[in-house]
Amino acid sequence: EAQVTQNPRYLITVTGKKLTVTCSQNMNHEYMSWYRQDPGLGLRQIYYSMNVEVTDKGDVPEGYKVSRKEKRNFPLILESPSPNQTSLYFCASSTPGVGGGNSPLHFGNGTRLTVT
Protein backbone atom coordinates (compact mmCIF):
# COMPACT_ATOMS: atom_id res chain seq x y z
CA GLU A 1 0.00 0.00 0.00
CA ALA A 2 1.29 3.42 -0.96
CA GLN A 3 1.82 5.44 2.16
CA VAL A 4 3.78 7.97 4.15
CA THR A 5 4.77 6.64 7.56
CA GLN A 6 5.70 8.84 10.49
CA ASN A 7 7.04 7.75 13.83
CA PRO A 8 6.31 8.15 16.61
CA ARG A 9 2.61 9.09 16.62
CA TYR A 10 2.92 10.67 20.05
CA LEU A 11 5.98 12.07 21.79
CA ILE A 12 6.38 13.86 25.09
CA THR A 13 9.78 15.29 25.87
CA VAL A 14 11.51 17.95 27.92
CA THR A 15 13.09 21.20 26.85
CA GLY A 16 16.51 20.78 25.32
CA LYS A 17 16.46 17.04 24.76
CA LYS A 18 17.28 16.33 21.13
CA LEU A 19 14.72 14.31 19.21
CA THR A 20 14.08 13.00 15.73
CA VAL A 21 10.76 12.35 14.05
CA THR A 22 11.10 9.91 11.19
CA CYS A 23 9.25 9.99 7.89
CA SER A 24 9.37 7.34 5.21
CA GLN A 25 7.49 6.98 1.92
CA ASN A 26 7.27 3.94 -0.34
CA MET A 27 6.15 5.71 -3.52
CA ASN A 28 9.57 6.71 -4.85
CA HIS A 29 8.56 10.36 -4.59
CA GLU A 30 11.14 13.04 -5.25
CA TYR A 31 9.50 15.74 -3.15
CA MET A 32 9.05 15.54 0.62
CA SER A 33 8.00 18.15 3.11
CA TRP A 34 7.29 18.79 6.78
CA TYR A 35 4.36 20.80 8.10
CA ARG A 36 3.27 21.78 11.58
CA GLN A 37 -0.32 22.44 12.53
CA ASP A 38 -1.36 24.72 15.37
CA PRO A 39 -4.84 25.89 16.41
CA GLY A 40 -5.80 29.07 14.62
CA LEU A 41 -2.67 29.02 12.45
CA GLY A 42 -3.44 26.11 10.16
CA LEU A 43 -0.73 24.07 8.47
CA ARG A 44 2.61 25.76 7.94
CA GLN A 45 5.55 24.36 6.03
CA ILE A 46 8.79 23.84 7.96
CA TYR A 47 11.22 22.39 5.42
CA TYR A 48 11.03 20.65 2.09
CA SER A 49 13.23 18.59 -0.16
CA MET A 50 13.10 18.43 -3.93
CA ASN A 51 15.30 15.34 -4.07
CA VAL A 52 18.16 13.51 -2.35
CA GLU A 53 20.64 15.96 -0.76
CA VAL A 54 18.45 18.92 -1.78
CA THR A 55 16.62 20.63 1.09
CA ASP A 56 15.30 24.12 1.68
CA LYS A 57 13.51 26.19 4.28
CA GLY A 58 9.78 26.59 4.34
CA ASP A 59 7.85 29.24 6.19
CA VAL A 60 8.77 28.33 9.78
CA PRO A 61 12.20 26.61 9.79
CA GLU A 62 13.63 28.05 13.01
CA GLY A 63 14.57 25.38 15.54
CA TYR A 64 14.39 22.51 13.05
CA LYS A 65 16.79 20.58 10.89
CA VAL A 66 16.21 18.00 8.18
CA SER A 67 18.27 15.65 6.06
CA ARG A 68 17.63 13.76 2.85
CA LYS A 69 20.29 11.10 2.46
CA GLU A 70 17.94 8.61 0.85
CA LYS A 71 14.96 9.18 -1.38
CA ARG A 72 12.49 7.43 0.87
CA ASN A 73 13.42 9.05 4.21
CA PHE A 74 13.13 12.63 5.42
CA PRO A 75 13.67 12.91 9.19
CA LEU A 76 12.83 16.04 11.15
CA ILE A 77 15.36 16.89 13.84
CA LEU A 78 14.83 19.15 16.83
CA GLU A 79 18.28 19.75 18.30
CA SER A 80 17.02 21.59 21.37
CA PRO A 81 13.24 21.43 21.59
CA SER A 82 11.34 24.23 23.28
CA PRO A 83 7.72 24.43 24.45
CA ASN A 84 6.75 26.57 21.45
CA GLN A 85 7.48 23.56 19.27
CA THR A 86 4.62 21.68 20.86
CA SER A 87 2.49 20.95 17.83
CA LEU A 88 1.04 18.38 15.45
CA TYR A 89 3.53 17.54 12.71
CA PHE A 90 2.86 16.11 9.28
CA CYS A 91 5.18 14.73 6.67
CA ALA A 92 4.12 14.72 3.02
CA SER A 93 5.47 13.53 -0.31
CA SER A 94 4.74 14.07 -3.98
CA THR A 95 6.11 13.61 -7.46
CA PRO A 96 5.77 15.41 -10.80
CA GLY A 97 2.55 14.51 -12.49
CA VAL A 98 2.06 13.41 -16.05
CA GLY A 99 1.58 16.08 -18.67
CA GLY A 100 2.47 19.00 -16.45
CA GLY A 101 -0.16 18.41 -13.85
CA ASN A 102 0.74 17.95 -10.24
CA SER A 103 0.65 14.73 -8.34
CA PRO A 104 -1.30 15.24 -5.10
CA LEU A 105 0.61 15.56 -1.85
CA HIS A 106 0.32 12.42 0.26
CA PHE A 107 0.36 13.02 4.00
CA GLY A 108 1.37 10.88 6.92
CA ASN A 109 -0.92 10.43 9.92
CA GLY A 110 0.90 12.93 12.05
CA THR A 111 3.10 13.13 15.12
CA ARG A 112 1.80 14.93 18.16
CA LEU A 113 4.74 16.42 20.00
CA THR A 114 4.58 17.91 23.48
CA VAL A 115 7.61 19.72 24.89
CA THR A 116 7.48 20.51 28.60
Place this chain on the structure above:
Amino acid sequence: DAKTTQPPSMDCAEGRAANLPCNHSTISGNEYVYWYRQIHSQGPQYIIHGLKNNETNEMASLIITEDRKSSTLILPHATLRDTAVYYCIVRPRFGSGAGSYQLTFGKGTKLSVIP
Protein backbone atom coordinates in the same frame (compact mmCIF):
# COMPACT_ATOMS: atom_id res chain seq x y z
CA ASP B 1 -1.82 34.27 2.77
CA ALA B 2 -4.30 31.73 1.46
CA LYS B 3 -5.60 32.61 -1.99
CA THR B 4 -9.02 31.11 -1.39
CA THR B 5 -12.11 32.03 0.60
CA GLN B 6 -14.41 29.41 2.12
CA PRO B 7 -17.29 29.58 4.58
CA PRO B 8 -16.09 28.60 8.04
CA SER B 9 -18.74 25.95 8.58
CA MET B 10 -21.61 24.10 6.96
CA ASP B 11 -24.12 21.43 7.93
CA CYS B 12 -25.47 18.71 5.68
CA ALA B 13 -28.05 16.02 6.33
CA GLU B 14 -26.81 12.47 6.00
CA GLY B 15 -27.56 11.05 2.57
CA ARG B 16 -27.95 14.44 0.95
CA ALA B 17 -25.46 16.13 -1.34
CA ALA B 18 -22.95 18.42 0.33
CA ASN B 19 -21.97 21.42 -1.80
CA LEU B 20 -18.90 23.23 -0.53
CA PRO B 21 -18.12 26.55 -2.23
CA CYS B 22 -14.75 28.20 -2.70
CA ASN B 23 -13.80 31.58 -4.10
CA HIS B 24 -10.41 31.98 -5.78
CA SER B 25 -10.87 35.21 -7.68
CA THR B 26 -7.13 35.84 -8.15
CA ILE B 27 -6.35 32.43 -9.62
CA SER B 28 -3.95 32.55 -12.54
CA GLY B 29 -4.00 30.51 -15.71
CA ASN B 30 -1.34 28.06 -14.57
CA GLU B 31 -2.91 27.27 -11.21
CA TYR B 32 -4.93 24.22 -10.33
CA VAL B 33 -7.73 24.02 -7.77
CA TYR B 34 -7.17 21.26 -5.22
CA TRP B 35 -9.44 19.97 -2.50
CA TYR B 36 -8.25 18.19 0.62
CA ARG B 37 -10.01 17.22 3.79
CA GLN B 38 -8.82 16.58 7.31
CA ILE B 39 -10.77 14.29 9.57
CA HIS B 40 -10.17 15.18 13.20
CA SER B 41 -6.37 15.37 13.57
CA GLN B 42 -5.45 12.90 10.86
CA GLY B 43 -3.23 13.80 7.92
CA PRO B 44 -4.95 15.81 5.17
CA GLN B 45 -6.47 13.58 2.54
CA TYR B 46 -6.49 14.43 -1.15
CA ILE B 47 -9.97 14.50 -2.69
CA ILE B 48 -9.84 15.92 -6.20
CA HIS B 49 -8.26 18.62 -8.35
CA GLY B 50 -8.95 20.41 -11.61
CA LEU B 51 -7.70 23.12 -13.93
CA LYS B 52 -10.74 24.37 -15.82
CA ASN B 53 -12.95 21.40 -16.64
CA ASN B 54 -15.32 19.77 -14.21
CA GLU B 55 -13.91 16.64 -12.66
CA THR B 56 -15.39 13.58 -10.99
CA ASN B 57 -13.85 10.69 -9.14
CA GLU B 58 -15.04 8.05 -6.70
CA MET B 59 -15.06 10.52 -3.83
CA ALA B 60 -16.50 13.71 -5.23
CA SER B 61 -17.19 16.06 -8.12
CA LEU B 62 -15.53 19.39 -8.73
CA ILE B 63 -17.37 22.12 -10.59
CA ILE B 64 -15.24 25.08 -11.72
CA THR B 65 -16.93 28.18 -13.08
CA GLU B 66 -16.10 29.26 -16.60
CA ASP B 67 -14.13 32.28 -15.38
CA ARG B 68 -12.32 29.99 -12.88
CA LYS B 69 -12.91 32.43 -10.05
CA SER B 70 -14.86 29.96 -7.96
CA SER B 71 -15.52 26.28 -7.60
CA THR B 72 -17.78 23.88 -5.75
CA LEU B 73 -16.90 20.52 -4.27
CA ILE B 74 -19.84 18.13 -4.30
CA LEU B 75 -20.07 15.07 -2.09
CA PRO B 76 -23.06 13.38 -3.70
CA HIS B 77 -24.33 11.36 -0.73
CA ALA B 78 -22.77 12.63 2.48
CA THR B 79 -22.21 10.17 5.31
CA LEU B 80 -21.22 10.72 8.92
CA ARG B 81 -17.65 9.77 7.96
CA ASP B 82 -17.51 12.82 5.69
CA THR B 83 -17.55 15.11 8.73
CA ALA B 84 -14.23 16.94 8.40
CA VAL B 85 -12.55 20.23 7.59
CA TYR B 86 -12.41 20.73 3.83
CA TYR B 87 -9.66 22.82 2.29
CA CYS B 88 -9.74 24.46 -1.12
CA ILE B 89 -6.24 25.28 -2.35
CA VAL B 90 -4.80 26.79 -5.51
CA ARG B 91 -1.50 25.36 -6.58
CA PRO B 92 0.82 26.18 -9.48
CA ARG B 93 1.21 23.77 -12.32
CA PHE B 94 4.29 21.58 -12.08
CA GLY B 95 7.31 23.26 -13.58
CA SER B 96 7.15 26.32 -11.37
CA GLY B 97 9.79 24.93 -9.01
CA ALA B 98 9.26 24.17 -5.35
CA GLY B 99 6.21 26.39 -5.24
CA SER B 100 4.34 23.99 -7.48
CA TYR B 101 4.51 21.36 -4.76
CA GLN B 102 3.71 23.52 -1.78
CA LEU B 103 0.19 23.67 -0.45
CA THR B 104 -0.92 26.79 1.39
CA PHE B 105 -3.78 25.80 3.67
CA GLY B 106 -6.34 28.35 4.73
CA LYS B 107 -8.88 27.78 7.49
CA GLY B 108 -11.15 25.58 5.39
CA THR B 109 -14.81 24.72 5.89
CA LYS B 110 -15.85 22.55 8.78
CA LEU B 111 -18.52 20.27 7.37
CA SER B 112 -20.80 18.57 9.87
CA VAL B 113 -22.93 15.75 8.52
CA ILE B 114 -26.06 15.46 10.64
CA PRO B 115 -27.84 12.10 11.12
